[in-house]
Amino acid sequence: MTGEVPEGSSTAVTVTPVLVAELLADGERMPVYVHVIDHPDGRVLVDTGLTQLHPAVEDMDPRLMPLSTQEGFDVAGIDVVVNTHLHFDHCGGNHLFAGKPVYVQGVELEEARSRDDYTIRAWVDAPGVDYVAVDGGHELLPGVRLVPTPGHTQGSQVVVVQAGGRSVVVAGDTAVFYDELDRPRTEGQRLIRELAPDEVWLSHQHEPWRPANASRAVLAD
Numbered sequence: 155m156t157g158e159v160p161e162g163s164s165t166a167v168t169v170t171p172v173l174v175a176e177l178l179a180d181g182e183r184m185p186v187y188v189h190v191i192d193h194p195d196g197r198v199l200v201d202t203g204l205t206q207l208h209p210a211v212e213d214m215d216p217r218l219m220p221l222s223t224q225e226g227f228d229v230a231g232i233d234v235v236v237n238t239h240l241h242f243d244h245c246g247g248n249h250l251f252a253g254k255p256v257y258v259q260g261v262e263l264e265e266a267r268s269r270d271d272y273t274i275r276a277w278v279d280a281p282g283v284d285y286v287a288v289d290g291g292h293e294l295l296p297g298v299r300l301v302p303t304p305g306h307t308q309g310s311q312v313v314v315v316q317a318g319g320r321s322v323v324v325a326g327d328t329a330v331f332y333d334e335l336d337r338p339r340t341e342g343q344r345l346i347r348e349l350a351p352d353e354v355w356l357s358h359q360h361e362p363w364r365p366a367n368a369s370r371a372v373l374a375d
């Protein structure tokens with residue numbers, strides 16, 4: 155399965171995408187994925203998708219597959235939540251994890267709470283949501299790091315998973331399209347490339363970006 159760290163590594167850590175919604179963007183259906191990182195020391199959920207409709211995003215005609223209704227997804231089994239950023243399609247399920255620590259960059263939390271038209275604020279501060287505001291890099295678990303990657307939003311962050319000699323990034327919207335990693339433009343996109351990851355999972359793509367994609371793109375130029 156893609157995203158899995160090869161067997162035989164001393165620490166088995168896996169990254170699994172879960173489709174939670176589809177949105178209409180520029181006339182096309184765009185998937186919304188969240189990612190589960192299974193680590194021997196805990197299970198981390200990166201982003202939470204959305205669980206309900208809202209007038210503010212009606213025009214995107216959301217089709218929802220909330221985590222709470224997915225057979226085989228154990229909401230109670232999540233130990234830690236990370237928000238890559240706080241746009242509505244990344245924090246709308248935070249309320250499902252009331253009482254669990256939700257890691258977010260402090261800058262992002264400030265922006266989401268103060269800027270108009272930034273997100274659906276009621277979803278950010280839903281009852282029981284317990285943020286841990288981080289300022290910069292942070293080691294969440296051994297081999298699992300939060301890295302700030304400004305660009306898509308000022309307070310965006312990615313999760314870098316290093317295990318079994320491989321490096322996998324869960325990038326949220328730091329890149330929305332593969333092309334943005336083939337030819338990085340923002341500080342955050344450049345940072346991801348500097349990490350030289352084997353795979354980068356994006357919230358709105360079915361498959362991870364891989365460096366091979368980039369060499370192909372260059373050859374095609």
Ligand SMILES: [Zn+2]
Nearest residue numbers: 241243327357
């Ligand atoms: Zn998004």
